[in-house]
Each structure stands twice: as C-alpha cells, then as structure tokens.
Amino acid sequence: MEEFILTHTMKAALITHYKQAFPSIEQVVIPKIGATDVLVKVVAASINPIDLKTKDGGLKMLLKYNMPLVLGSDFAGIITQVGEKVTAFNVGDPVYGRVQKNRIGTFAEYIAVDHNDIARKPRNLSFEEAAAIPLVGLTSYQALHDIMKIKPGQKVLIQAGSGGIGTIAIQIAKMLGAYVTTTTSAKNFALVKSLGADQVIDYKTEKFQDKLSDYDYVFDTQGGKILEDAFKIIKPGGKVVSISGLPNARFAKEYQLPLWKKLIFALITSRLSALEKAAKAEYIFLFMKPSGAELEILRTAIEANKIKPVIDRVLPFAAIEEAFRYSKSGRAKGKIILKINEIAE
Numbered sequence: 107m108e109e110f111i112l113t114h115t116m117k118a119a120l121i122t123h124y125k126q127a128f129p130s131i132e133q134v135v136i137p138k139i140g141a142t143d144v145l146v147k148v149v150a151a152s153i154n155p156i157d158l159k160t161k162d163g164g165l166k167m168l169l170k171y172n173m174p175l176v177l178g179s180d181f182a183g184i185i186t187q188v189g190e191k192v193t194a195f196n197v198g199d200p201v202y203g204r205v206q207k208n209r210i211g212t213f214a215e216y217i218a219v220d221h222n223d224i225a226r227k228p229r230n231l232s233f234e235e236a237a238a239i240p241l242v243g244l245t246s247y248q249a250l251h252d253i254m255k256i257k258p259g260q261k262v263l264i265q266a267g268s269g270g271i272g273t274i275a276i277q278i279a280k281m282l283g284a285y286v287t288t289t290t291s292a293k294n295f296a297l298v299k300s301l302g303a304d305q306v307i308d309y310k311t312e313k314f315q316d317k318l319s320d321y322d323y324v325f326d327t328q329g330g331k332i333l334e335d336a337f338k339i340i341k342p343g344g345k346v347v348s349i350s351g352l353p354n355a356r357f358a359k360e361y362q363l364p365l366w367k368k369l370i371f372a373l374i375t376s377r378l379s380a381l382e383k384a385a386k387a388e389y390i391f392l393f394m395k396p397s398g399a400e401l402e403i404l405r406t407a408i409e410a411n412k413i414k415p416v417i418d419r420v421l422p423f424a425a426i427e428e429a430f431r432y433s434k435s436g437r438a439k440g441k442i443i444l445k446i447n448e449i450a451e
C-alpha cells in the first residue's frame with residue numbers, strides 16, 4: 107500500500123509569506139483529488155523563474171494565492187490515484203504536466219492535477235528529463251506555433267537561446283522550419299548551435315538591432331529595453347511575442363481581467379503600443395496555459411527525436427535553496443531539475 111494512505115502527509119517546499127528568502131521543506135497534508143483529477147507521485151520537478159517571482163509576490167496583479175503556499179509548476183511522475191471521472195489514465199501511468207496556475211505545488215511528494223493538464227511521459231526520456239519539458243515546452247509551442255504560426259523559411263529571433271525557454275524554443279522553431287537567430291554569451295555558442303540555431307549573436311559584445319532587420323517574429327524572453335529594441339528589426343505585419351514584457355490591454359481583454367486592470371495595463375504599455383504602431387507590427391504578451399493536448403504533441407516530437415530537453419543540473423529535493431539561488435543567478439544553461447522521489451526506472 108502507498109505510504110500516503112498510511113500517513114496522509116508528505117514533504118513539500120512552501121512559503122508562509124511573500125519575499126521569504128527560500129521555501130522551506132515541511133510536512134503537509136497530501137492533496138485530495140477531485141472527480142477529474144489524478145494524484146501523481148512526483149519523481150522530478152523543474153525550477154522555473156515563475157517560482158521565484160511567485161515567491162516574491164511578483165505576480166499579484168495576475169494571481170492570488172493563500173498561504174502557506176507550496177511552490178512548483180511542472181513535474182514528471184507516476185499516477186497513484188485517479189478520480190472517478192478519469193478514463194484516459196490509470197494508476198501506474200508515467201506522466202508529465204504543468205498544473206493550473208491556481209493549483210501549483212509540484213515541489214512536493216504528491217500533486218493533484220486535472221487529467222486534462224497532463225500527458226504520458228515521453229518513452230525515451232527519464233523522469234528528470236521529462237520534468238524539464240512542460241512549462242518551457244508549452245510556452246515555446248504556444249508562442250511559436252499557436253501565436254506566430256511560423257511557416258518554413260520565416261525568420262525568428264529567440265532571445266536568450268541558452269536558457270530554459272531558449273533551449274527548447276530553438277528546437278521547436280527549427281521543427282516548424284524557421285530560420286533561427288538567437289542571443290546568448292560566447293560561452294554558450296556551441297550549445298545553441300548544437301540545438302539548430304542558424305545565427306548567434308553575443309549579447310555582451312554586439313547589439314542584435316544593429317545586425318538584424320526584416321524579421322517576421324521576435325520571441326522576447328527579457329522585457330524592458332531589449333523588448334523595445336525588437337521593434338527595430340521587425341517587418342511590417344510581424345509579431346513581437348513577449349513572455350517577460352508588460353501585459354497590455356489586449357491581454358487583459360483575453361484574460362477577462364476587470365476594466366481597471368485593463369486601463370492600468372493600457373497605461374503602462376503606452377510606449378510599447380506606440381512602438382508597435384510605428385513598426386506596423388503586433389505586440390503580444392503571452393502568459394502560457396497548461397495543456398495536456400499540447401504536451402501530447404510535444405511527446406510525439408520528443409519520441410521522434412525532433413526535440414530533446416537540455417538539463418543544466420539535477421539537484422536533490424533537500425537542495426531546493428541551492429536550486430533557487432542558481433536560478434536567480436540567471437546563468438542556467440537549460441533547466442534546473444529537483445529530484446523529489448526516488449523510484450526504480
């Protein structure tokens with residue numbers, strides 16, 4: 107019998123207040139599942155910058171959380187319980203997923219997740235490798251495929267090709283047939299070229315806006331001045347999709363936010379609105395969404411060896427402080443993985 111049935115508690119990394127220096131590992135109650143949920147024994151979970159932003163209260167305009175809050179957005183693990191309405195998955199299935207933003211908590215021994223937000227783990231990946239995919243894979247797929255709708259031969263600039271997002275985004279853009287330019291520092295050139303980048307710009311010594319022009323798309327992962335400079339290289343009719351810039355009024359409408367938030371977003375993005383008008387391009391802020399169906403598409407691409415995870419390091423759950431510190435350094439090459447439960451693979 108599973109230990110959760112005996113103890114009802116598990117280890118989880120949580121915060122009790124925003125801006126807590128690091129999450130602490132405590133004993134908490136194992137989450138209960140609803141009719142359409144599954145309970146997953148988490149084998150590995152990845153660190154994403156959103157975990158640090160959530161810890162520091164940086165997403166308060168978009169998401170409200172109660173304390174204590176178990177952090178963690180994506181995972182790979184094994185199903186230990188299925189809700190009464192779940193027919194697509196069984197106990198024992200190896201799965202991976204990105205939980206809904208109001209149900210985070212994958213830095214824990216178990217996570218309850220809606221079965222629509224998971225897919226079977228790619229057969230050719232270990233649990234650590236599979237945990238590297240969901241959040242960054244879905245974000246990149248939604249930017250490059252769903253929003254940009256990249257066609258073969260189109261040109262895309264992917265900022266920070268060596269990061270968690272960049273390493274997967276380069277591969278998805280190449281899979282869609284794009285000509286891919288990326289930025290990183292010289293020490294990561296070999297890595298991004300090995301992932302398929304056609305052109306690499308050292309952001310420490312060169313300005314991408316001086317070297318590039320007539321781009322169909324920019325996938326911005328940096329925000330600020332770097333995002334503003336994207337409008338200097340975009341074609342009329344092109345799209346600048348940012349995951350780190352400011353959400354605009356269009357986003358507020360799509361996200362069905364109240365009018366006052368829409369007005370605030372319109373105000374804070376007035377400069378970006380002027381830039382998109384002048385460039386005759388479109389600015390889109392993307393806040394990625396969980397999707398089991400898209401993870402299934404990524405699984406197929408991974409099993410066909412079109413995409414592979416890039417892992418910087420795997421750390422034990424107890425080293426979560428070190429993992430957060432390293433993520434905050436901004437120097438990760440691919441993903442940082444936490445090993446949560448040991449299982450025989």
Ligand SMILES: NC(=O)c1ccc[n+]([C@@H]2O[C@H](COP(=O)([O-])OP(=O)(O)OC[C@H]3O[C@@H](n4cnc5c(N)ncnc54)[C@H](OP(=O)(O)O)[C@@H]3O)[C@@H](O)[C@H]2O)c1
Pocket residue numbers: 154155156159241242245265266267268269270271272289290291292294309327328332348349350392393394433436437438439440
């Ligand atoms: N809106 C959404 O739905 C969403 C989803 C996912 C991620 N995000 C956001 O996207 C951002 C990127 O996430 P990530 O997981 O890729 O972060 P990450 O893995 O921490 O990125 C680290 C990488 O960024 C590179 N880098 C740092 N500054 C750079 C610059 N100015 N130009 C080019 N490369 C630079 C570093 O290379 P060097 O060591 O060479 O500097 C390093 O390899 C984060 O802010 C995250 O919160 C948003």
